[in-house]
Amino acid sequence: MATIYEVSKRAGVSLATVSRVMNDSGRVSDKTRAKVLAAMDELNYRPNFIAQSLATNRSNCVGVLVPEVSGPVFAAMLEGIEAELREAGKFTIFATGHTDPDKELEGIRFLIGRRCDALILHIESLDDDFLLSQKNDSTPFVIINREVEGLKDRCFTLDNEHGGYLATRYLVDQGHRDIAYVSGPTGWRDAEDRFVGHKRALEEAGIRFDERLCYTGDYHEEGGSRALDALLSLDIPFTAVVCANDEMAAGAMASARSHDLVLPDDLSIVGFDNVPLARYLHPKLSTVNYPVADMGAMAARWVLKNVYNRRIDSVDHHFKPTLVERTSAVAPFGRSADVRARGDING
Amino acid sequence: MATIYEVSKRAGVSLATVSRVMNDSGRVSDKTRAKVLAAMDELNYRPNFIAQSLATNRSNCVGVLVPEVSGPVFAAMLEGIEAELREAGKFTIFATGHTDPDKELEGIRFLIGRRCDALILHIESLDDDFLLSQKNDSTPFVIINREVEGLKDRCFTLDNEHGGYLATRYLVDQGHRDIAYVSGPTGWRDAEDRFVGHKRALEEAGIRFDERLCYTGDYHEEGGSRALDALLSLDIPFTAVVCANDEMAAGAMASARSHDLVLPDDLSIVGFDNVPLARYLHPKLSTVNYPVADMGAMAARWVLKNVYNRRIDSVDHHFKPTLVERTSAVAPFGRSADVRARGDING
DNA sequence: TAGGTAAATGTAAGCGGTTACATTTGTGCG
DNA sequence: CGCACAAATGTAACCGCTTACATTTACCTA
Numbered sequence: 001m002a003t004i005y006e007v008s009k010r011a012g013v014s015l016a017t018v019s020r021v022m023n024d025s026g027r028v029s030d031k032t033r034a035k036v037l038a039a040m041d042e043l044n045y046r047p048n049f050i051a052q053s054l055a056t057n058r059s060n061c062v063g064v065l066v067p068e069v070s071g072p073v074f075a076a077m078l079e080g081i082e083a084e085l086r087e088a089g090k091f092t093i094f095a096t097g098h099t100d101p102d103k104e105l106e107g108i109r110f111l112i113g114r115r116c117d118a119l120i121l122h123i124e125s126l127d128d129d130f131l132l133s134q135k136n137d138s139t140p141f142v143i144i145n146r147e148v149e150g151l152k153d154r155c156f157t158l159d160n161e162h163g164g165y166l167a168t169r170y171l172v173d174q175g176h177r178d179i180a181y182v183s184g185p186t187g188w189r190d191a192e193d194r195f196v197g198h199k200r201a202l203e204e205a206g207i208r209f210d211e212r213l214c215y216t217g218d219y220h221e222e223g224g225s226r227a228l229d230a231l232l233s234l235d236i237p238f239t240a241v242v243c244a245n246d247e248m249a250a251g252a253m254a255s256a257r258s259h260d261l262v263l264p265d266d267l268s269i270v271g272f273d274n275v276p277l278a279r280y281l282h283p284k285l286s287t288v289n290y291p292v293a294d295m296g297a298m299a300a301r302w303v304l305k306n307v308y309n310r311r312i313d314s315v316d317h318h319f320k321p322t323l324v325e326r327t328s329a330v331a332p333f334g335r336s337a338d339v340r341a342r343g344d345i346n347g
Numbered sequence: 348m349a350t351i352y353e354v355s356k357r358a359g360v361s362l363a364t365v366s367r368v369m370n371d372s373g374r375v376s377d378k379t380r381a382k383v384l385a386a387m388d389e390l391n392y393r394p395n396f397i398a399q400s401l402a403t404n405r406s407n408c409v410g411v412l413v414p415e416v417s418g419p420v421f422a423a424m425l426e427g428i429e430a431e432l433r434e435a436g437k438f439t440i441f442a443t444g445h446t447d448p449d450k451e452l453e454g455i456r457f458l459i460g461r462r463c464d465a466l467i468l469h470i471e472s473l474d475d476d477f478l479l480s481q482k483n484d485s486t487p488f489v490i491i492n493r494e495v496e497g498l499k500d501r502c503f504t505l506d507n508e509h510g511g512y513l514a515t516r517y518l519v520d521q522g523h524r525d526i527a528y529v530s531g532p533t534g535w536r537d538a539e540d541r542f543v544g545h546k547r548a549l550e551e552a553g554i555r556f557d558e559r560l561c562y563t564g565d566y567h568e569e570g571g572s573r574a575l576d577a578l579l580s581l582d583i584p585f586t587a588v589v590c591a592n593d594e595m596a597a598g599a600m601a602s603a604r605s606h607d608l609v610l611p612d613d614l615s616i617v618g619f620d621n622v623p624l625a626r627y628l629h630p631k632l633s634t635v636n637y638p639v640a641d642m643g644a645m646a647a648r649w650v651l652k653n654v655y656n657r658r659i660d661s662v663d664h665h666f667k668p669t670l671v672e673r674t675s676a677v678a679p680f681g682r683s684a685d686v687r688a689r690g691d692i693n694g
Numbered sequence: 695t696a697g698g699t700a701a702a703t704g705t706a707a708g709c710g711g712t713t714a715c716a717t718t719t720g721t722g723c724g
Numbered sequence: 725c726g727c728a729c730a731a732a733t734g735t736a737a738c739c740g741c742t743t744a745c746a747t748t749t750a751c752c753t754a
Contacts, residue, residue, distance in 0.1 A: 001485065003740055014704045019742060026743090027701060050400045050462050051740035054709050059397060070426045070623075070640075075417040082416070082443065091440055091461060096429065113393050114438060138348065221627065250627040257629065276417075280568065280597040282604065282629045293417075350710055361734045366712060373713090376732060398710030401739050697753090704747070712738085719732070724725105 002043035011039035022047060053115070062303055063111030064094040064120045065104065072275035073292050074122065077144070080293030081120060084300035088310060090117075101125040112139050118303040120144065120296070124188065140307055142299045146189055156299050156317055160190045163288040163321035164197025167242045167270045170286070170323055172205045175331045176268060178238040180213040182227040182248050191219075194244050194272060213238055217248045224251025232259055239332035240268035246278045249285055253328075268329035272321075284326035291319055349390035358386035369394060400462070409650055410458030411441040411467045412451065419622035420639050421469065424491070427640030428467060431647035435657060437464075448472040459486050465650040467491065467643070471535065487654055489646045493536055503646050503664055507537045510635040510668035511544025514589045514617045517633070517670050519552045522678045523615060525585040527560040529574040529595050538566075541591050541619060560585055564595045571598025579606055586679035587615035593625045596632055600675075615676035619668075631673035642666055 008018045013032055020026040021036045028036075039045075053059045064081055066074040082092045093114060095107035104126050111119055119141035123131070128148045134141065135151060142154045171179050181198050184191025195214075202209050215230055217223030224243055228251070231238070243249035249271035253263060261267050264283050271278055271287035278285040298316055305312035355365045360379055367373040368383045375383075386392075400406045411428055413421040429439045440461060442454035451473050458466055466488035470478070475495045481488065482498060489501045518526050528545050531538025542561075549556050562577055564570030571590055575598070578585070590596035596618035600610060608614050611630050618625060618634035625632040645663055652659035 005740075015741080016705080016743075017703060020703090023742085026703095029702060032702080046460050048401075048462065048740050049460065050397060050406060051709090052742080053397045054395075054401050054711085055740075055742040057709070068426065069416070069429070070419070070422040072417070072419075075422040079415065079417045079443070082441070086442070086457075093438055093440055094429070095433070096426070110433075113396065115395065115397050247627075253629065254627075254631075277624050277627055280594075280601075280624055280628060282600065284601075352710075362711080363713075363735080364733060367733090370712085373733095374731060379732080395710050398739095399712080401741090402710075402712045404739070695754100699752085700750090702747100702749070705745085707744090708742085709740105714737090715735085717732100717734070719730100721728100721730085723727090 001048075002045040003048070004045075007036065007039045007043055007045050010043060011035045059091075059115040059117055060089065061091045061093050061114065061116045062118045062120060062300070062307075063114060063116035064092060064122075065097050065107045065111065066094060066122050067099050067124055068096050069094065072277060073273055073290065076275075076293045077122065077296035080296030081300045084297045084304070088304050088308065090304075090308070097123065097125070099124045105130075112137075118142070118307045120299045120303065140303075142302050144295055144299055153317070154302070156295050156302075156319070158190070158290055158295065158319045158321055160193035160321070161197040161200070163272060163290070164194035164242075164244075165201045166197070166321060166323045167194075167272060167288050168198045168201035169204075170325075171240045171242065171268060171270060171329060172201060172207070174240075174268070174329060176240040177205075177207055177332075178213070178236075178240070179207070180215070180231050180238045180241040182215050182217045182224060182231075182241060182243045182252065184217060184219045184244040186216055191244055198242060210236070212236055217244065219245050219248060221247050221251035221254075224248030224253075225255040226251075228252045228255035228259070232256075238267075240270070240329065242270045242272075244272050246271035246273045246275045246285060246287055249287070249328075250277060250281055253281060253285075264328050264330045268332065270329050274324050278324070278326070281328070283328045286326045286329045287324050288321045289324050290321060295319055348395075349392040350395070351392075354383065354386045354390055354392050357390060358383045406438075406462040406464055407436070408438045408440050408461065408463045409465045409467060409647070409654075410461060410463035411439055411469075412444050412454045412458065413441060413469050414444050414446050414471055416441065416443060419624060420620055420637065423622075423640045424469065424643035427643030428647045431644045431651070435651050435655065437651070437655070444470065444472070446471045452477075459484075465489070465654045467646045467650065487650075489649050491642055491646055500664070501649070503642050503649075503666070505537075505637055505642065505666045505668055507540035507668070508544040508547070510619060510637070511541035511589075511591075512548045513544070513668060513670045514541075514619060514635050515545045515548035516551075517672075518587045518589065518615060518617060518676060519548060519554070521587075521615070521676060523587040524552075524554055524679075525560070525583075525587070526554070527562070527578050527585045527588040529562050529564045529571060529578075529588060529590045529599065531564060531566045531591040533563055538591055545589060557583070559583055564591065566592050566595060568594050568598035568601075571595030571600075572602040573598075575599045575602035575606070579603075585614075587617070587676065589617045589619075591619050593618035593620045593622045593632060593634055596634070596675075597624060597628055600628060600632075611675050611677045615679070617676050621671050625671075625673070628675070630675045633673045633676045634671050635668045636671050637668060638666055 004018050008015045018036055020028050021033050085092050095110050097104035097107045104123055121141055122144045131148050144156045147155045147157050183195045199209050215227035217227050243252055249269050256267050271285045274287045274289040278287050301312050302315045304310040351365050355362045365383055367375050368380050432439050442457050444451035444454050451470055468488055469491045478495050491503045494502045494504050530542045546556050562574035564574050590599055596616050603614050618632045621634045621636040625634050648659050649662045651657040
């Protein structure tokens with residue numbers, strides 16, 4: 001592959017001049033520019049990114065750490081990030097953390113070792129203190145879905161509490177009073193926030209919160225199945241259940257059916273995340289939308305603006321979930337729904 | 348960040364010696380090695396990948412082109428590739444082709460421009476001639492899911508014909524005779540191969556192929572819905588349908604239900620791909636497994652072996668799909684299934 | 695026409711490594 | 725003890741590009 005040196009020889013100019021026309025920096029006369037461009041074309045010249053990176057101390061790579069790529073939400077996030085960065089000529093490298101502090105740490109080191117210019121992190125196990133300790137390190141980073149005190153301008157978060165509220169409020173509006181809840185794992189920030197929102201909606205509706213109707217799941221299908229098995233064995237009646245993510249909702253559906261419940265008439269179910277799968281379930285899952293691709297894209301824009309000094313007008317840090325109404329939740333026992341249900345719950 | 352120069356100064360040796368201990372190349376006395384290691388440790392030295400790449404003309408990156416990352420099959424493939432490469436200390440960069448020849452070409456150029464040492468391509472729009480024309484270009488590449496004459500040792504393929512055969516054969520074995528087929532888009536190799544397999548299973552069972560019971564879908568949910576709507580409006584009876592991928596099967600299920608069919612009793616459905624979604628459908632979708640993560644990993648191993656000269660024992664190029672039996676297909680009208688169905692259809 | 699200034703272009707020193715080759719050091723043996 | 729040879733280490737060129745600074749060229753004015 002041709003180098004800048006060959007181009008310069010062919011065009012009869014110096015290396016510096018070739019570099020100038022490549023980067024549109026400095027002044028070059030139209031005549032020389034044309035000569036250089038012609039030479040590049042004839043040689044089918046492509047600049048060597050590696051050499052550029054070394055010379056400028058910029059790798060033009062941004063590293064993304066996700067728990068996994070094959071899950072629906074992270075794949076969407078990655079895609080959102082890649083699209084935004086690619087358009088700006090930047091590269092995306094990813095690593096997976098598998099929700100394990102050691103692997104997350106290793107992933108971060110891996111990306112830094114790769115000389116990424118910036119990092120976009122969706123961390124689940126490492127704690128805030130770790131992030132704060134990295135604040136002044138050389139590689140700038142942003143955080144998706146966690147708000148860290150002292151790092152706020154680098155955090156991109158979903159209002160999980162509001163999402164949890166929306167889900168339960170939606171059921172309340174339809175007339176449900178006995179609402180079970182399947183939460184995410186204890187200690188996970190988003191899981192806890194969603195749960196808090198659930199309780200707020202209950203309280204607002206004057207419904208006493210019943211600890212027994214809550215089950216701590218694992219964010220996976222099996223957790224949802226086990227949850228419903230456990231809840232159903234309690235002999236405490238409930239007409240609806242909100243699951244802290246869609247996968248658990250899918251598991252809950254399967255389990256409910258194996259208990260001969262007819263969905264959605266015998267049991268209303270609401271999920272959270274709005275992953276593609278939600279549309280395919282039967283009945284189609286009503287859920288709370290998590291605009292993860294947008295959040296990824298926004299994090300990428302922050303990097304473009306703050307690390308690569310691109311002109312980017314605005315960067316939003318806070319995202320609001322919205323309710324996606326499908327067919328998995330209906331009024332209990334055919335009772336007609338509260339009129340509020342027909343209003344715009346997201347408003 | 349410390350450089351090799353600082354390490355050499357601190358250890359009181361030359362640059363070359365430091366490089367030698369880093370790469371375990373050449374001979375270094377135990378005493379100096381210890382000194383150098385200590386210096387590296389004290390300075391928390393990490394070699395600069397960029398500089399190494401420039402010096403060795405090796406980027407240690409492999410580029411992956413996929414149609415999209417957020418779809419279930421490609422996410423799994425990416426994950427399989429990344430895991431294998433990461434373990435070998437190599438980096439994965441990806442680009443998306445969106446099933447558009449221009450974008451695929453641009454993606455490939457992008458990856459080559461990035462100085463990837465090798466490319467793993469899942470191409471959908473670019474043709475064989477293009478690939479052949481690249482054969483002798485500097486960047487080696489492998490191809491997933493397409494067999495190109497003259498490039499066979501670089502191709503990793505699923506036996507789609509056999510998969511299509513398995514799906515239909517499974518239904519035939521259960522006693523179905525009137526089997527509809529929803530294919531993938533015309534002109535797509537895998538779609539056509541799957542279709543051929545379907546016809547072979549029919550022929551083998553002595554069932555006359557009826558063109559009218561075939562619908563050309565788009566590999567998306569809507570295609571499956573539209574397909575079933577169309578097929579049902581024909582007034583030609585059929586007791587089962589095989590869909591050329593799981594998403595269309597999901598769409599078909601939804602549509603069947605809206606026509607008041609009871610699944611699986613009124614209509615058996617078989618999909619293809621075995622994406623995670625298949626397990627969540629109701630009834631759970633019987634489908635054909637596409638071991639896409641394995642194929643990705645295998646392609647990565649080829650690269651490790653042939654490009655990075657790692658010792659890798661064996662590389663498989665041909666993958667066999669297998670039938671995954673769940674609950675979406677049963678004997679028609681309660682008729683008992685052919686005994687063959689209980690044997691090992693995959694054998 | 696000389697002199698001054700701005701524009702255009704060139705020179706060369708990095709960036710942080712690798713590696714061929716040269717040089718120094720150490721060891722065994724006559 | 726001196727020599728030969730291998731082992732250990734050092735020197736410096738190079739990978740392909742950027743960029744500060746130096747130099748040349750072009751043009752304008754007095």
